[in-house]
Amino acid sequence: MSIAAHEAAPTGLRKYINATTIGCAVLFVAVAASFAQMLYAERQASPAGKKVIRISHWQLEAGYRDSLDWAIAEYAKVRPDVHIEQMGITERVYGQWLNCQLIANAAPDLAEMGGTKLVTDDSYTLRYFQPMGEIVSSHPNPYNAGTILEGVPWKETFIDGMRGAYRPQLLEYYSVPTTMYTTRIYANLDLLKEATGSDELPKTFGEYLKACEQLKSLGERTGRKIIPAASCYRMDDWMVLAKYRTGFTSSMEADLDTDLDGVITPLETYAGFLRGKFSFETPSLVAYYESMVAMAETLGRGFPAIDRQQAQFMFNQGQSAFLVTGSWDAAGMKRTFDKRGWRLAVFDNPMPGPGEKWGEYFTGASNEAGVGGGGNYGVYKLSKNKDIAIDFLQFLTSLKINEEFNAKALWLPITIGADVPELMKPFMPRTTGYTAKIDLKIGSEVASALTGAETKLFNKEMSYDEMAKTVEAKIRNPNVGGDFAASIEYDRAKTESRSQERVLGMMSAMAMLRPQADTAEDQLKYRKALMQHVRKNNAQEIHWRFETLRNKPIPPM
Amino acid sequence: MARERLRIVTIVCTLWGSSLATGAWAKESVDDLLNHANDQLAMFNWDNAYRLYGDTLAAAEKESPGPWSAKAQQAAFGKAVATSQASPCSAERIDEATSLFNRLADAQLKSPFAARSMMNLGRLAELSDFMDDRVDIESARKRYAEVVERFPSEPIAAEATYRIAGTYVQSFKPEDLNRGAEICQAWITAHPKDPLNSAMWQYAGDAYFFLKEYRRSLDAYMESDKLGWTDEGNQGPIYWRMAVIADRELKDTAAAGKFYTKIIVETPYSGKAYESQLALKRLGMPVPEIQIFKVPTAQPTTAPVAAVSAEGVR
Numbered sequence: 001m002s003i004a005a006h007e008a009a010p011t012g013l014r015k016y017i018n019a020t021t022i023g024c025a026v027l028f029v030a031v032a033a034s035f036a037q038m039l040y041a042e043r044q045a046s047p048a049g050k051k052v053i054r055i056s057h058w059q060l061e062a063g064y065r066d067s068l069d070w071a072i073a074e075y076a077k078v079r080p081d082v083h084i085e086q087m088g089i090t091e092r093v094y095g096q097w098l099n100c101q102l103i104a105n106a107a108p109d110l111a112e113m114g115g116t117k118l119v120t121d122d123s124y125t126l127r128y129f130q131p132m133g134e135i136v137s138s139h140p141n142p143y144n145a146g147t148i149l150e151g152v153p154w155k156e157t158f159i160d161g162m163r164g165a166y167r168p169q170l171l172e173y174y175s176v177p178t179t180m181y182t183t184r185i186y187a188n189l190d191l192l193k194e195a196t197g198s199d200e201l202p203k204t205f206g207e208y209l210k211a212c213e214q215l216k217s218l219g220e221r222t223g224r225k226i227i228p229a230a231s232c233y234r235m236d237d238w239m240v241l242a243k244y245r246t247g248f249t250s251s252m253e254a255d256l257d258t259d260l261d262g263v264i265t266p267l268e269t270y271a272g273f274l275r276g277k278f279s280f281e282t283p284s285l286v287a288y289y290e291s292m293v294a295m296a297e298t299l300g301r302g303f304p305a306i307d308r309q310q311a312q313f314m315f316n317q318g319q320s321a322f323l324v325t326g327s328w329d330a331a332g333m334k335r336t337f338d339k340r341g342w343r344l345a346v347f348d349n350p351m352p353g354p355g356e357k358w359g360e361y362f363t364g365a366s367n368e369a370g371v372g373g374g375g376n377y378g379v380y381k382l383s384k385n386k387d388i389a390i391d392f393l394q395f396l397t398s399l400k401i402n403e404e405f406n407a408k409a410l411w412l413p414i415t416i417g418a419d420v421p422e423l424m425k426p427f428m429p430r431t432t433g434y435t436a437k438i439d440l441k442i443g444s445e446v447a448s449a450l451t452g453a454e455t456k457l458f459n460k461e462m463s464y465d466e467m468a469k470t471v472e473a474k475i476r477n478p479n480v481g482g483d484f485a486a487s488i489e490y491d492r493a494k495t496e497s498r499s500q501e502r503v504l505g506m507m508s509a510m511a512m513l514r515p516q517a518d519t520a521e522d523q524l525k526y527r528k529a530l531m532q533h534v535r536k537n538n539a540q541e542i543h544w545r546f547e548t549l550r551n552k553p554i555p556p557m
Numbered sequence: 558m559a560r561e562r563l564r565i566v567t568i569v570c571t572l573w574g575s576s577l578a579t580g581a582w583a584k585e586s587v588d589d590l591l592n593h594a595n596d597q598l599a600m601f602n603w604d605n606a607y608r609l610y611g612d613t614l615a616a617a618e619k620e621s622p623g624p625w626s627a628k629a630q631q632a633a634f635g636k637a638v639a640t641s642q643a644s645p646c647s648a649e650r651i652d653e654a655t656s657l658f659n660r661l662a663d664a665q666l667k668s669p670f671a672a673r674s675m676m677n678l679g680r681l682a683e684l685s686d687f688m689d690d691r692v693d694i695e696s697a698r699k700r701y702a703e704v705v706e707r708f709p710s711e712p713i714a715a716e717a718t719y720r721i722a723g724t725y726v727q728s729f730k731p732e733d734l735n736r737g738a739e740i741c742q743a744w745i746t747a748h749p750k751d752p753l754n755s756a757m758w759q760y761a762g763d764a765y766f767f768l769k770e771y772r773r774s775l776d777a778y779m780e781s782d783k784l785g786w787t788d789e790g791n792q793g794p795i796y797w798r799m800a801v802i803a804d805r806e807l808k809d810t811a812a813a814g815k816f817y818t819k820i821i822v823e824t825p826y827s828g829k830a831y832e833s834q835l836a837l838k839r840l841g842m843p844v845p846e847i848q849i850f851k852v853p854t855a856q857p858t859t860a861p862v863a864a865v866s867a868e869g870v871r
Contacts, residue, residue, distance in 0.1 A: 123601050159850060163826060168791075254805075260766075260798040262829050369849060370828045431847045435828035494685075501684065502642045505677070506598060509638040512673055513595050513631055523752075531756040531787045534719055535763060537727040538683070538692075544729035544767075 047083050051385050053392060054108035056087040056101075058094035058115065059375065063331030067409035075395050082388055091115070102128050102380075109383040110392065113175045113376045122169045122499070129174045130379040130386055134521075136162060136173050143398030148417050154394065158414050164372020168532075169500055171525045176393045177373025178402065180412040182427045183239040183326040185229075185350075186333055189343035191321040194218060195226075201345055204353035205291065212298040215321050227300035229322035230311035232329065234304055235296055235458050239324055242437060243349050244295075246366035248288035248358075250434035252278055258545070262435060266442040267489055267542070270482035271549050273475060278438070280468035284361040285438075289457065289464055291358045296458035298322070304455050318342070324349075327427040331410035334423065346426040366437075368429035373414045442475055443485025449474040478555075486546045487554050493539035500533050587616045587628055594635055603643035610636035624666060633657050634670040641677065646686035655681060664707075672708045675700055676717060683724070698724045715753040718744045719760070726764050738764035738777070745780075755784035759795070766798070771806040775799055779812075782819075793827025796820045804836060814842040825849045 059065070065088050072084045087108060089097050095115030101107040102118050107128065111119070118124040136155040144150050149157045158177060165175045192211065193199040195218040202208035212228035219226030233239050249264075256264045256272040264272075272278055278285060296303060306314075308325075315323035316336045323333070330346070337344040352359040379389045395401055403418035412427050413420060420428060441447035453470045456462035462470075475481045507526050511518040546554045594609035614632035618625075625633060637657035640650045658674040658681075660666070668674070679700030682693040701724070704717035718740060726737035741757035741764075748754070762777035778799050786792040796816045804813035817833035822845055824830075830847045837844045 127600050127602070160826065260801050261794040262797045262827070263794075367828045367831055369826050369830060369847070429850050431825070431849055432831045434832060498684065498686075501680065502601065502644075505638055505642045505680075506601060508673060508676075509635065510595070510599055512670060513591075513598070513635060527753060527756060528788050530716060530719070530753075531759065534723045534756075534760060537723065537729075540727040540729060541767075 050081055050083040051388055053082060053084045053110065053385055053389055054087055055084060055110040055377065055392075056089060056094075056098065056108040057112035057375075057377075058089055058091040059112070059328070060088050060090060061328050061332055061409075062335055063409045064088075064328075064411070067405050067411075070408055071396055071401055071405045074401060075392055078395070079388070079391070082385075082392075084392060105382055107380045107382070109380050109385055109389040110377045111380060113378045119378070122167060125167065125174050125378075126170060128381055130381050130383075130390075131170075131172045131174060132176065132379065132390070133172045135390060136176070141394045141398055143395050143401065147399045149399055149415070154397075157397070157399070157416055158373060159416055160371065160373045160414070162373065163370075164374065165376055169496075169503060171503075171529055175376035175378040176397060177376045177414050178393075178396055179373065179375040179406055179409075180371065180414050180429070181327050181374040182368060182371060182412070182429055183324070184346050184348055184426055186315065186323040186325065186329075187345045187347060188315065188318060188321045188337070189345050191215070191226075191318055191342075195321065199343070201347045202350050204356055205350045205358070206353060206356035208350040209294055209298065211321070225319055227314060227320050229298040229324065230306065230314040230320040231299055231303065232308040232311045232323065232325035234306070235292065235299075235454070239326070240295065240349070241292060241454075243366045244291060244351070245288055246434050246437040247351055247362045247364055248284045248291075249278075249438040250363050250436045251284065252438055253434075253436035256438065257436060259541075264436050264438055266439045267482075267486055267545070269438045269440060270442045270475065270485065271545070272438070274482070274549065280464075280472060286464070287358040287361040289467075291352065292454075293458055293460070293464075297460075301459070304459055327412050327424065330423060330427075334410060344423065346423060348426060348430070363434055365430060365433035367431065367433035367435045369431045370435070371429040375411075375414075440471065440475075442482050443480070443488055445477075445480035446471070446474045446482070446485065483546075483550065483555055486542065487557050490539055490542045490546070490554050491557050493536070493542055497533065497536050497539050500529065500536070504529055504533055587613055587620060590616060591628060591631060591635075594632070594639075598635055598639060601642075603639045607636055607639035607643060610639055625660075625668070630661060630666070630668050630670055634661055634674065637661070637674070638677070641681060641686075646690075648687060648690070651681055651686060651690070672704055672711055672713045675704045675707070676713060676720070679704070679717075679720065683720075694724050694728075712752075715744065715748065715751050715757075719753060719757060722757070722760060722764075726760070726767075729767060731768060734764045734768050737761075738773075742777075753787075755781045756787040758784065759787065762795075766802075771802045775802050775807065775809070775812060790824075793820060793824035793829065796824060797827065797829050797833075800833065800836070804840070810840055810842075814840055818842075818845060821845045821847060 055068070057064075057068075065086060068086050072086065075082070075084060094112075098107065098111055099116050099118055101111075102124075113119045113129075118128060137153055139154055140151050141149065141154045141157055144152065144157060155162045155173070159180065160177070162173060162177065165173050165177055167174055187201055189199040189201075192201075192215075195215040196211050202211050215226055215228040218224070231240065235241060252272065253262070253264060255277045256268050258268055258271065280286070299306070311320075311323060311325070312329070312332070314320045315333070318340075323329075333344055348365070351365050352362040377393060379386050379393070383389055396405060397415055399415050399417055402413050402415040406413040406418070407421050410421060410424060412424055440450050450471050453462060453467040457464060457467045478484075504526070507522070507529065511522065511526065543554055590609055590613040594606050594613055597603075597606035597609055610632045614629055614636055617629035617632055620626070621629070634657070637654040640657075641654035643650060655678065658678050661668045661670045661674040662678065664671070679697045682700060683697035684690075685692045698721055701717040701720045705714045705721070708714055722737040722740040725733040725740065738761040741761040744751070745754045745757050751757075758777050758780040762774045762781065765771075765774035765777060768774075778795060781787075781795075782792075782799075786795075796819050800813050800816035800820065803809040803816065814837060817836045817840075820827060820833040821830045821837075825847050826849065830849075834844050834847070
C-alpha cells in the first residue's frame with residue numbers, strides 16, 4: 001500500500017489550504033500592501049487639491065533639511081493651496097540624477113544649481129531654466145513688506161547683489177541664492193585649553209603653530225591620539241593655499257599684472273617667471289612654501305589620505321583641536337559639541353604676524369569682498385507652476401525667513417539686514433586684504449605636476465628644491481609647459497569668443513524676427529554683449545602678448 | 558434646371574469655402590512654423606531652428622512664389638543665422654548662410670534684413686569656424702564699411718563702425734591700434750548722442766592702453782565714465798586700471814584719488830576697495846569706508862553685477 005492511501009483526503013475549507021494558495025495569498029497581501037503604500041505616499045506627496053512644488057538639493061549637512069522643512073511649513077501658512085516637497089539627494093549622485101530628470105522633462109520645479117553640465121553650461125541653462133532678470137531687477141520681494149527692504153528690487157536685497165547668480169555670457173540671472181559660504185577654522189576650546197592652559201584662540205600663524213605643538217605634546221604626555229588639526233579638504237587651494245599665497249605674493253602684482261586688471265593670471269605668472277621677475281628662490285615664495293609645510297605638519301603625517309568624513313570624525317571625537325572646513329558644517333559640529341558639553345569656536349585662518357617667522361614677507365590676508373551667494377536655486381523652465389516656484393524663492397529669501405532659515409541651519413544668511421548667529425559671525429566675508437596672487441597652475445600639465453609635487457612636499461616626501469626643480473622643468477617644457485598653456489588658453493579664448501558670438505547672433509536675430517518683443521532693456525543688453533565681445537579682440541591679445549614675450553608665434557595646438 | 562443650378566452653386570460655394578479654409582490653414586501654418594523656429598533660435602537650438610526655418614521658407618515660397626515675401630525673408634534670415642551659428646560648422650553651412658545673406662542684402666529686394674545680413678557676412682569673414690576656414694579681416698572690414706555706407710543713419714552703422722575699429726585693434730600693431738582709436742573718436746565726434754559712444758570711448762581707451770599712451774587712455778576712459786559705462790557693474794577692473802595708470806604712470810594724484818574712491822564707493826565687490834583705501838591713505842586723501850557685508854545694515858547696498866570671483870563659488 002502506498003503511503004498516500006493512509007492519508008485522509010482534506011475536506012471543506014481545508015482542501016484549499018495548501019502551499020499554492022498560501023503563496024498566492026501572501027503574494028496578494030504583499031501586492032495590496034505595496035499598492036496601499038504607494039497610494040498613501042502619492043497622497044502624501046500630492047495632497048488633493050493642492051499645487052505641488054518639488055525642490056531638490058544636495059545639502060545633506062546636519063540641520064539644512066530641517067531648516068528647509070521649517071521654511072516650507074511657514075510657507076504653507078501663507079499659501080495653504082501649495083504643497084512643497086523637499087528632495088535631498090546626496091552630492092555624489094546629484095549631478096547624474098538631475099541630468100536624468102532634465103533630459104526626461106521631469107525635473108523638479110526648483111533645483112539647486114550645480115553638479116552637472118546641464119546646469120553650469122550656458123547653452124543648457126538657457127534650455128532648462130527660467131531667466132529671471134526682469135523679476136529680480138524690476139520687482140520688489142513682496143514678502144519684505146513692512147521691513148527695511150520694502151519696495152527694494154529683489155536683486156538688491158541680497159548681500160552680494162546677486163553677483164554670484166549672474167551668467168555673464170547670457171547677461172541673465174537663472175538662479176537665486178539662499179545663503180553664503182566662506183571657510184574658516186573650527187576650534188575645540190576645551191581641548192585647546194587642556195593643551196595650552198588657555199582657551200584664547202590663536203591670533204597669528206606663530207601662535208597657531210605653537211598651540212599645535214602644545215597639542216602634540218599633550219598627546220605624547222597622555223598617550224592619547226591627538227593630531228592638532230584636521231582638514232575636510234586636505235591642503236585645498238581655495239580653503240588653505242590661496243589664502244596664504246595671496247599674502248605672500250600679492251606684492252608681485254605691480255610687476256606681473258601687465259593688463260592692470262588686478263588679477264595675476266597663469267599666463268602673466270608664466271611671463272613674469274620667464275622674465276625673471278620671480279623664481280622659486282624668491283624669498284616670499286620660499287617663505288610661502290615653508291609656512292605651508294608647517295601648516296601641513298599640523299594635519300599629521302598621511303593627511304592627504306584623510307577625507308571629509310574622517311576629518312569631521314577626528315574633530316568630533318576630540319582627537320583634533322582644529323578643523324579646517326566651511327560654514328556649511330557648523331550645525332553638525334555644534335550639535336555634536338553640545339551633546340558632549342564641549343565648547344566650539346570659529347576663527348579666521350591665522351596669518352604670520354609682524355616679527356614672527358615669515359612675517360616680513362607677508363603683506364596681508366586675502367580679501368573676500370568678491371564672494372558671491374551660494375545655495376542657488378533655479379526654476380525649471382517646463383514647470384507647470386513657475387510662478388509659485390518663484391514665489392517660494394521670494395519667501396525663502398525675504399528678510400525674516402532667510403534670517404531664521406539660515407539661523408536654524410547655522411548657515412550665513414544672504415539677505416541684507418538678516419542677523420547672523422554669534423557662532424557664524426567669524427564666517428562673514430573679509431572686506432580688507434588683498435586679491436592678487438601668483439598662479440603657478442600654468443596649463444593642465446603644469447597644474448597636475450604642481451599639485452602632485454606640492455602634496456609630496458607637504459607630506460615631506462620631497463624637498464623644496466626637488467619640488468621647485470620638478471615644477472620648473474614642467475613650466476619650461478616646450479611641449480607641455482607655459483608655451484603649451486598659452487596655446488591652450490588662446491584656443492579657449494577663441495572658443496569663448498565664438499560662443500559669445502552665438503549669443504550676439506541670437507540676440508540680433510531675435511530683435512529683427514520679433515521686433516515687438518525687443519525692449520530698451522534688450523537693446524542695452526545687446527550693447528553690453530557687443531562691447532564685451534569686441535573688447536576681447538577675437539582672443540588676439542593673448543597672441544600678441546605671447547609674441548611680445550617669446551618673440552615667436554603661439555605654437556599650434 | 559433650377560435644381561441643376563443649385564447643385565452648381567453648391568459645388569462652387571463648397572470649393573470656394575474649401576479654398577478659403579485651406580488658405581487660412583496654410584497661412585496659419587507658416588506663422589506657426591515661423592513661431593516655432595523663432596522659439597528654437599531663442600533657445601540656441603540651431604539645428605531645430607534651421608530645419609523649421611527651412612520648412613517655413615519652403616511653405617512661404619509655395620504660398621507666394623516670386624521674389625521673397627516678408628515671411629520668406631524672415632525664414633531665410635533665420636535659416637542663415639541658424640546654419641552659420643550651428644556647431645560644428647562646415648564649409649557647406651557657411652556657403653549656404655552666405656548665399657542666403659547675400660540674397661537678403663540685395664538692394665533690389667529692399668529687405669529689412671539687408672543691413673543685418675551684410676553685418677553677418679562681415680562676421681562670417683572675420684570668424685574661423687572650421688579647419689582651414691581662413692580669417693579674412695579685409696573682407697570683413699569691407700562688409701562693415703558697406704553697412705555704414707548704405708545705412709548711415711541706422712543704429713547698425715554705429716555697430717559696423719565699432720566692428721571696423723575692432724578689425725584694426727586686434728592686429729595689435731601700433732599704427733592699427735591708433736587707427737582703431739581714431740575711428741571710434743571720429744564716430745563720436747560725428748554722432749555725439751549715439752548710445753554706443755561710451756563703448757567706443759572705452760575701446761579707444763583700451764587701444765591707447767595697449768600703446769602705452771597712458772594720458773590718452775585715461776582721458777578716453779574718463780569720457781566713458783562720464784557717459785555711464787555700457788557694461789555697468791563691471792567697471793571695477795577698469796577703475797583699477799585708471800587709478801593705477803594715474804597713480805603710477807602719470808603721477809596724476811587727483812585722478813588717482815578720484816578712481817580709487819570710486820572703487821571703494823561704487824565697486825566695492827571688485828576686491829580692490831581695501832587696496833584703494835591704502836592708496837588713498839598714501840596719497841593723503843580722504844578715505845571712505847567700505848560699505849559691504851555690514852551686519853545688520855539699515856540700507857540696501859547697490860547691486861553691481863560683476864564677475865564673481867571663482868573663490869566665491871562652492
